[in-house]
Amino acid sequence: MTHRAMPQTRVGRFGLIAALVAIALFIACSAAAPARAADDPLSSWNDGPTKQAILDFVATTTDEASPNFVPPAERVVTFDQDGTLWVEKPMYSQVVYCLSRVPDVVKAKPELADVEPFKTVLSGDRAAVATLPQADLIKILTATLTGMSVEEFQAAAQKWLDSAKDARWHRPYTELTYLPMHELLEYFRANGFQTYIVTGGGQDFVRVYADRVYGIPPEQVVGSAAGTKYGYDKQGKPFLTKEPRLLLNDNDAGKPEGIHLMIGRRPHASFGNSTGDRQMLEYTKAGDGARLSMLLLHDDAEREYAYGPAQGLPDSKVGTFTQALYDEAQSKGWIVISMKRDWNRVFSFAE
Amino acid sequence: MTHRAMPQTRVGRFGLIAALVAIALFIACSAAAPARAADDPLSSWNDGPTKQAILDFVATTTDEASPNFVPPAERVVTFDQDGTLWVEKPMYSQVVYCLSRVPDVVKAKPELADVEPFKTVLSGDRAAVATLPQADLIKILTATLTGMSVEEFQAAAQKWLDSAKDARWHRPYTELTYLPMHELLEYFRANGFQTYIVTGGGQDFVRVYADRVYGIPPEQVVGSAAGTKYGYDKQGKPFLTKEPRLLLNDNDAGKPEGIHLMIGRRPHASFGNSTGDRQMLEYTKAGDGARLSMLLLHDDAEREYAYGPAQGLPDSKVGTFTQALYDEAQSKGWIVISMKRDWNRVFSFAE
Structure with a gap:
């Protein structure tokens, strides 16, 4: 074996390894491909x-x-x-959140207890709450979504999301x-x-x-x-x-x-x-x-x-x-x- | 060689190939690392x-x-x-842009030609333009930045950016x-x-x-x-x-x-x-x-x-x-x- 032949043989060996790895990867990828296609990314959607x-x-x-x-x-x-x-x-869940915040708002500002629409919300009369006019809803949204720091709001909303459940499915x-x-x-x-x-x-x-x-x-x-x-x-x-x-x-x-x-x-x-x-x-x-x-x-x-x-x-x-x-x-x-x-x-x- | 030994041998060979590839990759990466470190991503910043x-x-x-x-x-x-x-x-380049748009604005509304601050801008008196009060500047910004579609504005701004050059370096x-x-x-x-x-x-x-x-x-x-x-x-x-x-x-x-x-x-x-x-x-x-x-x-x-x-x-x-x-x-x-x-x-x- 000549001095010159040595590196060539090494190159040849690495070339063989590279080819084997490439073939192995090709086989692995080819085998995986049909599996991925069968794994429908929109499986909850009916064909149509x-x-x-x-x-x-x-x-x-x-x-x-x-x-x-x-x-x-x-x-x-x-x-x-x-x-x-x-x-x-x-009802929009954010409105449910705002209604849930009314007792705390009134606790901080007791004078609101006898003022509409807060009085109606505190009464717990769901039918009456559901028919509150738009202007009253805006008063509730304003009182419960503004006036606090961004971080205080985030903490209150997170706490509600972690605990509140809807009435039909009883889930968050x-x-x-x-x-x-x-x-x-x-x-x-x-x-x-x-x-x-x-x-x-x-x-x-x-x-x-x-x-x-x-x-x-x-x-x-x-x-x-x-x-x-x-x-x-x-x-x-x-x-x-x-x-x-x-x-x-x-x-x-x-x-x-x-x-x-x-x-x-x-x-x-x-x-x-x-x-x-x-x-x-x-x-x-x-x-x-x-x-x-x-x-x-x-x-x-x-x-x-x-x-x-x-x-x-x-x-x-x-x-x-x-x-x-x-x-x-x-x-x-x-x-x-x-x-x-x-x-x-x-x-x-x-x- | 037993039936059971065959796969073991194959695994062994693939294991050797994997090890060689890993070593080759390690050597390649180790060699590249110092080159990357020398290529300072903040080369225009002096050390300090x-x-x-x-x-x-x-x-x-x-x-x-x-x-x-x-x-x-x-x-x-x-x-x-x-x-x-x-x-x-x-001067802020956007203000330069707005000033450059005044002739076109006046072309569309000729009655503005004799109204300040448009009159001063059209006069080309740079010293007078530079001392325009804030309220006048807002009038110019309003006239040149609003009233058109988003696409019309984008096209006009792009056209100016492609052609305008600053006075010191004579570059876009x-x-x-x-x-x-x-x-x-x-x-x-x-x-x-x-x-x-x-x-x-x-x-x-x-x-x-x-x-x-x-x-x-x-x-x-x-x-x-x-x-x-x-x-x-x-x-x-x-x-x-x-x-x-x-x-x-x-x-x-x-x-x-x-x-x-x-x-x-x-x-x-x-x-x-x-x-x-x-x-x-x-x-x-x-x-x-x-x-x-x-x-x-x-x-x-x-x-x-x-x-x-x-x-x-x-x-x-x-x-x-x-x-x-x-x-x-x-x-x-x-x-x-x-x-x-x-x-x-x-x-x-x-x-």
Whole structure:
């Protein structure tokens, strides 16, 4: 063996090892591939045109060879929260939270005990509370959502979320989230989309649980927002106080306006369930290339609720899915998700 | 050889291959490590306590064994823009942009030609323009930044950025960005931090170039923001019009308020250069664990500018670095970056 032949032999040996490793990796990957395909990322969605529309949208926007390809950094999808990601009936959970805070507010300000609407709330008369006019509701929201530091609010909301349970399923509100929508969030993220919540609900309230519950961090929660005021405590430490000054009413036209303010990009896909989401879905669908606008129709009284004139069902104060909205969806190519038809499971706790 | 021995032998051979590959990888990585260390990510920063403070902060917040460890998802660093990431003298570039738009505004509304402050701007008398009072400046900003669609504004701003040049270096404004701050942005991002701009300047204006110039996407630009109004064009296509309605004055206390609104997390590090950044730096530094607040002092008249009473230099309308701010930095452990002492290069176009 010559001096020159030695290294060649070594190179040859390493080349063989490299080839064997490459073959082993190829076999391992080939074997794993069918298993992954069988592992449907949207397994709670029944096969059909609704599910297919989602799969097609993601396929065309993530395929570099497609004219609809969207670079990963620009992939944005927005989700309404109440009635789209979780249950909004019979009352928005944030309103339930605010009502639960009234006794503490009155304890701190006893003079409110005989003042409406606090008097009615303290009476415990649920029927009377349910019919409080909008102006009274705003008084309750203002008294319970503002005037404290951001950290005090977060702690109070967290405490309530940890203990409160809904009246129908007797579960924490954060469990009343829709399993198919969880799958959808994961599926979009796995395909490089940023998933935002764009809610008419309070931005600070939703941020308390969105990361833990949906995997959506605070900076990706857009919601109705009041201003804060910067100040210092007695030790000179700065803090922010929540103020009764509305910056953004993130409903209706406020949704695209909030999206521009907070995200600065037009979403490629949006999901909603009511007239409050109309402009967000219009704005999304009006963009260039492939765009997906979807509305969730609550037509499953057995597993969840059924409401909205679109199904000839009674209208309600919350989550109004009107006939006009349904007609606009049809005319503009938005896709209506039927909870009853399109979802084989609704909640993770129920088969 | 028994039937049972066969697989054992195979396992043994694959084990040997795996071990060899592991050793080869270890050698390759060990060889590469010193090369990477020599490739200083902050090479425009001179060695010394300022640079060391940055390196120490990143080391302690990214080391899982450190009590100051911050999970990647929570790592946020905020940067002021004018005077911190790029030149702000002799006039904010956005103001230069607005002044450049006045002829077009007057063309569309000829009645403004004889109305102040438009008359003065059209006269071309730079000295007179430079002394326009705040109220007149607001009239110019309102006339040139609002009343058009978001897309029209973006196109006009982009066109100006592509063609306008500053009077001193005769370069596009987007080249007047500080090389050491570019390195810092990259360094933070390489260590898992989200890098936000938090500017007193217009959010929509900065978003036009922040992604291209700094690698900071629109959703990570927080700035002074006016409202938008949702509407439809003649074909029924929705669009947003920029309105003269201030939502967020992202200066002074407005910076932590804007950070809460748009990010919802307290930054772990913040960089500024003037009194308008004071509250942001206070808010950052008041958080738990390791926090870094830094101020850039413009003390290099030769390579850039020198201004601010902190160096006994004349005060100016923009970027005021007062003695009080300097004293607060000293008392609160903020670090003052001296452009002259700490940066061996200022711009990428100048050695």
